[in-house]
Amino acid sequence: MTSLGSTACFRFLHPYKLCSFPVSSPSSIHRFLIELLTDLGNLPANQLGSLKFFSRGISTKASSCIQSQLPPVPSSLHLLPWRQIPSLPNSRVWEYFCARARRSKTDEDVAEQAALKGTLAPVKMADVVQPDPNSLQIPGENLSTPSSPATARNDCSITPLTPSPSPRVEVRPRMACPFSVVVAIDFGTTSSGYAFSFTQDSEAIHMMKRWEGGDPGVANQKSPTCLLLTPELRFHSFGFAARDFYHDLDPEEARHWLYFDKFKMKIHSTSDLTMETELEAVNGRRVRAIEVFAHALHFFREHALKEVKDQSSSVLEGEEIRWVITVPAVWRQPAKQFMREAAYLAGLVSPDCPEQLLIALEPEAASIYCRKLRLHQVIDLSMQPITNGLDPDGSRPFDSSFRQAREQLRRSRHSRTFLVESGTGELWSELQTGDRYVVADCGGGTVDLTVHQIEQPQGTLKELYKASGGPYGAVGVDLAFEAMLCQIFGEDFIQSFKAKRPAAWVDLTIAFEARKRTASPGRANALNISLPFSFIDYYKRHRGQSVEAALRRSNMNIVKWSSQGMLRLTQEAMNELFQPTIINIVKHIEELMAKPEVRGVRFLFLVGGFAESPMLQKAVQKALGRTCRIIIPHDVGLTILKGAVLFGLDPTVVRVRRCPLTYGVGVLNRFVEGRHPRDKLLMKDGREWCTDILDRFVSVDQSVALGEVVRRSYTPARLGQRKIIINIYCSATDDITYISDPGVRKCGTITLDLPEPLPLPGAVGGAGAGGAGPERREIRATMQFGDTEIKVTAVDVMSNRSVRASIDFLSN
Numbered sequence: 136m137t138s139l140g141s142t143a144c145f146r147f148l149h150p151y152k153l154c155s156f157p158v159s160s161p162s163s164i165h166r167f168l169i170e171l172l173t174d175l176g177n178l179p180a181n182q183l184g185s186l187k188f189f190s191r192g193i194s195t196k197a198s199s200c201i202q203s204q205l206p207p208v209p210s211s212l213h214l215l216p217w218r219q220i221p222s223l224p225n226s227r228v229w230e231y232f233c234a235r236a237r238r239s240k241t242d243e244d245v246a247e248q249a250a251l252k253g254t255l256a257p258v259k260m261a262d263v264v265q266p267d268p269n270s271l272q273i274p275g276e277n278l279s280t281p282s283s284p285a286t287a288r289n290d291c292s293i294t295p296l297t298p299s300p301s302p303r304v305e306v307r308p309r310m311a312c313p314f315s316v317v318v319a320i321d322f323g324t325t326s327s328g329y330a331f332s333f334t335q336d337s338e339a340i341h342m343m344k345r346w347e348g349g350d351p352g353v354a355n356q357k358s359p360t361c362l363l364l365t366p367e368l369r370f371h372s373f374g375f376a377a378r379d380f381y382h383d384l385d386p387e388e389a390r391h392w393l394y395f396d397k398f399k400m401k402i403h404s405t406s407d408l409t410m411e412t413e414l415e416a417v418n419g420r421r422v423r424a425i426e427v428f429a430h431a432l433h434f435f436r437e438h439a440l441k442e443v444k445d446q447s448s449s450v451l452e453g454e455e456i457r458w459v460i461t462v463p464a465v466w467r468q469p470a471k472q473f474m475r476e477a478a479y480l481a482g483l484v485s486p487d488c489p490e491q492l493l494i495a496l497e498p499e500a501a502s503i504y505c506r507k508l509r510l511h512q513v514i515d516l517s518m519q520p521i522t523n524g525l526d527p528d529g530s531r532p533f534d535s536s537f538r539q540a541r542e543q544l545r546r547s548r549h550s551r552t553f554l555v556e557s558g559t560g561e562l563w564s565e566l567q568t569g570d571r572y573v574v575a576d577c578g579g580g581t582v583d584l585t586v587h588q589i590e591q592p593q594g595t596l597k598e599l600y601k602a603s604g605g606p607y608g609a610v611g612v613d614l615a616f617e618a619m620l621c622q623i624f625g626e627d628f629i630q631s632f633k634a635k636r637p638a639a640w641v642d643l644t645i646a647f648e649a650r651k652r653t654a655s656p657g658r659a660n661a662l663n664i665s666l667p668f669s670f671i672d673y674y675k676r677h678r679g680q681s682v683e684a685a686l687r688r689s690n691m692n693i694v695k696w697s698s699q700g701m702l703r704l705t706q707e708a709m710n711e712l713f714q715p716t717i718i719n720i721v722k723h724i725e726e727l728m729a730k731p732e733v734r735g736v737r738f739l740f741l742v743g744g745f746a747e748s749p750m751l752q753k754a755v756q757k758a759l760g761r762t763c764r765i766i767i768p769h770d771v772g773l774t775i776l777k778g779a780v781l782f783g784l785d786p787t788v789v790r791v792r793r794c795p796l797t798y799g800v801g802v803l804n805r806f807v808e809g810r811h812p813r814d815k816l817l818m819k820d821g822r823e824w825c826t827d828i829l830d831r832f833v834s835v836d837q838s839v840a841l842g843e844v845v846r847r848s849y850t851p852a853r854l855g856q857r858k859i860i861i862n863i864y865c866s867a868t869d870d871i872t873y874i875s876d877p878g879v880r881k882c883g884t885i886t887l888d889l890p891e892p893l894p895l896p897g898a899v900g901g902a903g904a905g906g907a908g909p910e911r912r913e914i915r916a917t918m919q920f921g922d923t924e925i926k927v928t929a930v931d932v933m934s935n936r937s938v939r940a941s942i943d944f945l946s947n
Contacts, residue, residue: 584604586733643670
């Protein structure tokens with residue numbers, strides 16, 4: 136950092152005070168500002184998240200972790216009452232900024248004397264932020280911005296608190312948000328968490344890291360996705376609290392408690408998902424899946440509302456909160472609707488206000504966040520990484536200390552506020568209109584791939600190929616470990632142990648999970664997995680021999696026994712556990728990138744919890760490192776969560792999506808001899824009709840823009856009919872003609888609740904003028920396929936009244 140000279144003077148605006156004080160070094164500026172409000176008592180310490188700093192026109196938020204590192208408030212602090220600067224607009228009350236760094240002692244003295252005499256009131260914004268070649272870069276519409284971070288460092292070096300401008304300054308106008316806060320829940324297979332952002336300060340994302348339980352002294356970014364119900368089926372706890380309480384139960388008592396772990400996968404694997412689908416607890420008891428998910432979402436609701444209220448200076452009503460829940464992109468409509476119904480049951484939102492809840496696709500959310508990435512926030516696994524602070528072509532320098540200083544602040548383990556760019560990040564400066572990239576969301580249960588194209592200058596995204604993926608998540612490694620135990624000790628024993636000692640089995644899976652995260656390709660020594668004492672004791676009682684004898688008898692040389700009661704998994708054993716899952720992931724990415732629509736991608740972003748695994752990173756780098764740049768964001772496990780918040784703030788950022796399936800309804804068409812089969816012939820009112828013809832709404836992999844609609848008109852079959860039910864059919868291919876073709880299945884229903892028709896003018900007894908019969912009633916349905924969920928609305932054409940319309944994929 137460069138020095139400003141002996142001293143520099145800064146003004147600081149606060150809702151109650153105007154402050155002017157000297158500082159001896161730029162690095163102490165942010166310390167003074169935060170400590171000032173804390174010690175004066177003008178703002179509670181637990182509301183430090185609402186402080187905002189400005190530099191070069193881009194705002195950031197102070198994280199609460201800084202407070203513990205602050206020096207005392209300088210004695211040279213001078214205060215003036217807020218009433219002396221009445222001309223500052225109310226909308227800027229919560230804006231704090233540093234202004235005019237004066238390098239001369241004379242200027243500093245003049246500024247301090249003015250502050251003491253009150254001559255700074257009234258203050259106008261333009262007066263405070265006049266640009267000066269020797270001043271700090273401060274907010275203002277007409278201020279010039281440095282062309283690179285290297286230039287920014289030469290101003291006054293407070294840039295570690297405030298991000299420098301993005302290379303591209305075009306910011307797409309954001310639609311007015313009717314909500315005050317957005318809360319996103321990343322409901323993962325192995326771990327879950329939430330984050331939120333206030334719409335008035337959308338560049339600060341508050342991450343929840345204070346989870347009850349877990350390892351002491353560790354700031355847990357997420358909580359395990361496990362839930363505990365009492366023997367009476369009442370909610371007890373979630374996450375670390377559930378895991379730890381279940382661990383401490385007496386083995387006999389634990390058999391009566393219902394512990395659910397990694398239960399999200401059930402929604403993906405169930406082909407006939409309904410509201411009555413059940414989940415099986417570790418002890419074998421079954422509960423409706425919708426109730427288990429609702430318990431978990433209700434837990435997040437209570438946790439998040441308390442945190443939001445602690446951070447908010449005003450009382451928030453329920454309708455002021457927009458909720459976002461993430462789901463895998465490969466999930467079909469029934470699973471998405473299931474999560475929505477669970478949210479209704481949990482009390483997140485009311486079914487009467489469906490727009491208050493958004494379903495976000497996980498790789499899509501990650502893609503939205505990746506737009507904001509700076510170079511210091513990523514790991515580049517490509518074969519041509521950035522070296523010596525330069526891009527591969529040496530065109531753009533980046534000072535390492537500059538990056539590290541800011542990253543240390545942003546990635547503090549105890550900081551719960553993450554700062555995002557107001558525009559797009561530096562990586563996007565390398566993308567031109569039409570460039571494409573792939574996001575691979577490697578999570579606990581599934582791997583989702585999405586292909587996006589950047590649209591400049593508005594910064595929106597366009598999906599180029601339908602989302603794809605499969606059940607290739609990190610859980611596959613856990614299942615491989617269980618299969619290995621079955622091979623060594625016998626499948627009947629493992630199943631018996633899981634049923635008789637459920638808590639001990641959970642302990643064993645937790646021990647493996649911890650060691651699994653440390654596995655890496657270059658590791659020479661074996662990984663030790665602690666076996667619970669109850670496992671060793673139960674095996675000896677069940678089999679009449681020791682665990683060590685079972686290992687010798689299995690002839691599995693890649694697994695050894697330690698006298699300390701541990702299984703020693705060699706590098707060969709870890710490779711055997713990881714490779715089937717990793718091979719599936721790499722193969723799927725390679726197949727996707729070979730498709731014509733996807734060729735020529737510039738970047739591959741690896742996100743999700745499994746992307747932290749060095750085993751997966753090495754395999755992807757080896758297979759694709761020369762094809763494209765492989766980018767892994769820092770805090771990769773939180774990428775989806777951050778992106779989900781950004782999606783909730785602006786759901787229009789993805790402008791075009793691809794349809795995963797062909798959707799349509801069955802209709803009657805005039806029968807054409809020679810073209811239609813005779814078994815489809817239907818005689819009605821003396822006319823020949825062909826039945827079961829598919830009327831397509833959209834086709835598989837068709838591009839559908841946000842807001843694009845499909846309209847169809849329907850007529851009640853009889854007078855007085857109060858409801859129209861229309862069956863929806865879908866297919867994974869587009870080469871279909873009839874709803875009875877192979878691969879076509881009924882997937883849902885559209886229900887139109889018809890209001891009582893209005894009487895026509897002059898009509899008596901339902902007949903029109905002159906005794907004519909009633910006119911043909913037309914109901915026009917409008918469907919949207921360009922959003923993350925399929926939506927339907929309807930209107931009665933004659934009366935122009937809205938018709939209650941719903942679409943159901945769970946009652947099939």
